[in-house]
Amino acid sequence: MAYTLQQLLKKSAAQYPEKTAVWARGRSITYRELDERSNQLAHLLLQHGVKKGDRVGLYFPKSVESVVSMFGVLKAGAVYVPCDPAAPADRVGYILGNCGVRVLITNSEKRRGLDVATLHSLQVSVLVDSELKSGNGGGVIPWSLLAEFPANNSPQVTLTETDLAYILYTSGSTGRPKGVMLSHQNALTFVEWCAETFHVTSEDKLSNHAPLHFDLSVFDVYNTIEAGATVYLVTEDIALFPTTLANFIESKGITVWYSVPSALVLLLLHANLQREKLARLRTILFAGEVFPMKYLRQLVELLPGVDFYNLYGPTETNVCTYYKVEPSRLDSMDKLPIGIACENTEVFAVNDQDQIVTAVGETGELYVRGPAVTYGYWADSEKTAKMVVPNRFQKNFQENMYRTGDLVSLAEDGNYYFLGRRDSMIKSRGYRIELGEIESALLSHPGVKEAAAIAIPDDIVGNRIKAVVSTHESQTLKPAELQSHCAVKIPKYMIPEIIDFMDDLPKTSTGKIDRVRLAQAALV
């Protein structure tokens, strides 16, 4: 049994050396090449001062080199931090600084966009797009230098399953993203459950639709490698165009698909899907947001014989519950359950009296325990202590559990159903968005006095974002000015598409901004 993620690669590289492991942008890499390249990268990183447990940033668009980098960093005993290549440099700079990244794997263009302070904090940048040429100096290493390092062994580093493998940054309510720490054990608990549940084999072809800084990609990459299968990375030029995407699924012979529901809804509405063209597709997994029932019914009807699974879980646990869609029940269901706990994971709902919910129909906050649960947030013990809490429901030994902040109810069929959030986190296109992070970005504009971000429910993407803003006296602002101000602080999917101005925002009796009233007004 593997206890580190890189052992999955070692095993499959020995068994399937000449099979294609990863395909992206028209290029592919075999298992042997992936193993050798990542060995070389690990040696290079160690030679440049990377030590066990150090964080190494990955900041470039998805490519074959992304997967080489993930394994290279792990083989060096280090922890990779995938950064959204489309995020503003300010946010990426914050992430790299927050977890103390001194070695960054990037490309020339992305590196150029970083601010001076971030560049100064980096000792070494490995450029995936650059060939060896003179005058590179200044801590910049071209990818071609990998060739000078040993390919047929990985460095000797002692790791256990409790060591960190990667850190995934998600939206933070206080205005800055927070880094969820995931260990090898956290990841493998999920990967092993998936391998058994979805029976991934070396014959399978998996897609990777999610960005690599998004936890859905953990399945795509590691379950592929675990099984000796092939993963096809879906890049923006394919993902944005439903017909192009459907042709891609057909021509690559994708067998297992995993994405947020909105990607599937766009395929359904605009790609003229035909079962006979997608003949090899056998399993569709979706997660990250609620699948609108009317579209799910249509999709299930359109693709008979495909198994559909609703996977649920915050990044802090990866996936903790699942529900296998029962086509015969779909017509009578008005809502899809999030299902039951995955193997090696326990979930329960805790009510307002701090008791575990056992009665059918009762509501509570969902808690998760087991080896999938994160240690917490990088360098944020306060936030960690709030969310990753001692298990007070058993006294025999010390362990933590994660409180999801999600309200659920337990139904008669034994499944949990998602009801809503305890706080102001929302989902759009599967992205976790803290409305507070958007408000912080708006408030950082000198002309803004008050700001409230509001989610407007949307059939396809889950939620769209609106903001209501009041300005300081004598200040007149245009929406476009605020939107471009936001663009340097937060990712594009978080920027409000509508910005309304009011003289003063409505307040509740306790003097807080009345978000409920604003949200109701936004629906009219």
Add this chain to the structure above:
Amino acid sequence: MTESTQPAVKDQIREFIQENLASVKGISSFRDDESLMDNGVIDSLGIFRLVSFLEENFGVRVSDEEINPENLKSVDSIEQLLIAKSKK
């Protein structure tokens, strides 16, 4: 095309994209040959707003098959698509 008081096709395309898709993402300018996917101007819903605009404004019908990266990559390629369609 002849001189007229109507703004040129390309200007209309650029103006629509700037006002409806780029500004809301904080992007204040882009070149006509720039990839609207690489610079993040177009997202999965923006594409369909753009197609609706082309259909309503220029009286053409854009099929799902034509909504692809070759046709909608940049202001230049969108103009080419419209020219090709007007010749049909």
